[in-house]
Amino acid sequence: MAVDPLIELQGxxxxxxxxxxxxxxxxxxxRGEVVVVxxxxxxxxxxxCRTINRLETIExxxxxxxxxxxxxxxxxxxxxxxxxxxxxxxxxxxAHKTVLQNVSLAQxxxxxxxxxxxxxxxRELLQRVGLLAHAAxxxxxxxxxxxxxVAIARALAMDPKAMLFDEPTSALDPEMINExxxxxxxxxxxxxxxxxxxxxxxxxxxxxxxxxxxxxxxxVEDRAPEDFFTHPRSERAKDFLSxxxxx
Amino acid sequence: xxxxxxxxxxxxxxxxxxxxxxxxxxxxALALGFLMASFRVAPxxxxxxxxxxxxTVLRNTPLTLLFFAVLLGLPRFGLVLPFTVFAVLxxxxxxxxxxxxxxxxxxxxxxxxxxxxxxxxxxxxGQTLSAVVLPQAFRSVIPPVGSTLIAxxxxxxIAGAFSxxxxxxxxxxxxxxxxxxxxxxxxxxxxxxVITLAISALFHVLERTWGxxx
Numbered sequence: 001m002a003v004d005p006l007i008e009l010q011g012x013x014x015x016x017x018x019x020x021x022x023x024x025x026x027x028x029x030x031r032g033e034v035v036v037v038x039x040x041x042x043x044x045x046x047x048x049c050r051t052i053n054r055l056e057t058i059e060x061x062x063x064x065x066x067x068x069x070x071x072x073x074x075x076x077x078x079x080x081x082x083x084x085x086x087x088x089x090x091x092x093x094x095a096h097k098t099v100l101q102n103v104s105l106a107q108x109x110x111x112x113x114x115x116x117x118x119x120x121x122x123r124e125l126l127q128r129v130g131l132l133a134h135a136a137x138x139x140x141x142x143x144x145x146x147x148x149x150v151a152i153a154r155a156l157a158m159d160p161k162a163m164l165f166d167e168p169t170s171a172l173d174p175e176m177i178n179e180x181x182x183x184x185x186x187x188x189x190x191x192x193x194x195x196x197x198x199x200x201x202x203x204x205x206x207x208x209x210x211x212x213x214x215x216x217x218x219x220v221e222d223r224a225p226e227d228f229f230t231h232p233r234s235e236r237a238k239d240f241l242s243x244x245x246x247x
Numbered sequence: 248x249x250x251x252x253x254x255x256x257x258x259x260x261x262x263x264x265x266x267x268x269x270x271x272x273x274x275x276a277l278a279l280g281f282l283m284a285s286f287r288v289a290p291x292x293x294x295x296x297x298x299x300x301x302x303t304v305l306r307n308t309p310l311t312l313l314f315f316a317v318l319l320g321l322p323r324f325g326l327v328l329p330f331t332v333f334a335v336l337x338x339x340x341x342x343x344x345x346x347x348x349x350x351x352x353x354x355x356x357x358x359x360x361x362x363x364x365x366x367x368x369x370x371x372x373g374q375t376l377s378a379v380v381l382p383q384a385f386r387s388v389i390p391p392v393g394s395t396l397i398a399x400x401x402x403x404x405i406a407g408a409f410s411x412x413x414x415x416x417x418x419x420x421x422x423x424x425x426x427x428x429x430x431x432x433x434x435x436x437x438x439x440x441v442i443t444l445a446i447s448a449l450f451h452v453l454e455r456t457w458g459x460x461x
Contacts, residue, residue: 053367078369082368088364091360092358093364094361106369109374151364154364154368
């Protein structure tokens with residue numbers, strides 16, 4: 001199915017001490033594909049997302065990005081991370097910098113862009129997420145939904161090959177979730193490769209190419225969204241879906 | 248009372264000596280403290296060990312002993328420098344251990360996500376620390392760093408025992424000249440007060456400008 005694999009995980013295992021959080025994970029994400037990872041809490045889905053840019057180390061297995069294996073540390077790893085945008089549950093905007101500076105910082109530091117060019121690029125991206133008017137504000141002056149849109153713009157500023165979303169809407173008030181999802185839907189339509197850990201089943205149904213269901217550190221199902229939601233194969237997935245869809 | 252007016256030049260020299268020790272010692276302590284704090288949070292194990300050993304040794308050595316070690320020890324290895332430079336070295340290295348720990352506690356107040364966000368954007372360890380973590384850590388360490396530098400100013404008195412010109416040492420001259428010891432010390436104490444209050448004022452301004460808004 002994935003003709004041109006961009007992210008490949010093979011036999012990935014991770015432990016937190018005794019706890020085996022990722023068990024023999026094999027996952028391939030093709031270029032332009034949107035893969036949504038769902039599952040009960042503690043199933044390892046956030047950890048999986050964080051291993052892809054090595055914010056979490058792994059004990060065994062290989063992860064390759066665009067054919068290159070993930071370097072262990074240092075400058076090579078930093079270079080690779082710049083190619084993969086990451087959006088966090090808690091936004092993690094730089095608290096001491098304005099919105100514009102947040103988006104420009106890494107362009108200047110990592111891409112070595114001139115400050116003016118970086119700021120121009122940042123303004124375009126802020127325009128795209130509908131926050132240009134807030135460019136001079138500090139993160140604390142924005143709502144959660146606005147902060148998360150800035151965080152998406154900040155990740156996009158590096159022109160990444162892929163974007164990782166680690167529960168991007170879980171810390172948001174219900175009325176702000178949609179503004180963030182809208183930006184993500186737009187990204188998906190534009191052909192961005194995305195790995196999205198989320199509880200938003202509506203987004204999974206509408207925008208995902210594949211749904212990966214995880215439980216207890218394993219990938220239990222990996223299928224097209226409509227298939228998965230209407231005919232889950234495993235008991236674990238049936239149980240999970242019956243709990244979250246009936247309320 | 249006239250002990251000050253009669254011996255103003257002696258006092259003044261001593262005062263300048265203490266100011267000099269404090270300023271150079273502080274600069275050295277801040278620079279080394281920054282470096283050691285970076286070492287202690289570095290991803291490289293050997294740097295972390297070096298930072299930890301540095302702090303443990305210097306923080307747990309009595310300052311007077313450290314002065315002996317520097318002033319008497321280093322010349323044995325062929326390193327002969329003016330006593331004032333030795334004193335600045337001893338004071339600076341000693342205080343850097345405390346600055347390092349104050350900075351490190353500041354680094355720990357910065358949420359982990361800030362560093363993760365910086366790294367996920369492809370910033371190196373040095374860039375993450377200097378552009379994202381330390382500027383935020385700096386805000387919360389202004390008060391403890393101020394206290395540490397005040398302590399340094401007062402610790403500089405020990406240098407007087409090693410024939411470095413500084414404020415406390417002036418009492419010997421005065422008492423030999425037969426001046427009242429109480430007044431001699433009152434003026435010396437006021438001299439220290441001028442220096443320490445100046446440091447307090449400086450850090451007060453820093454905190455007002457840079458401190459965390461609550």
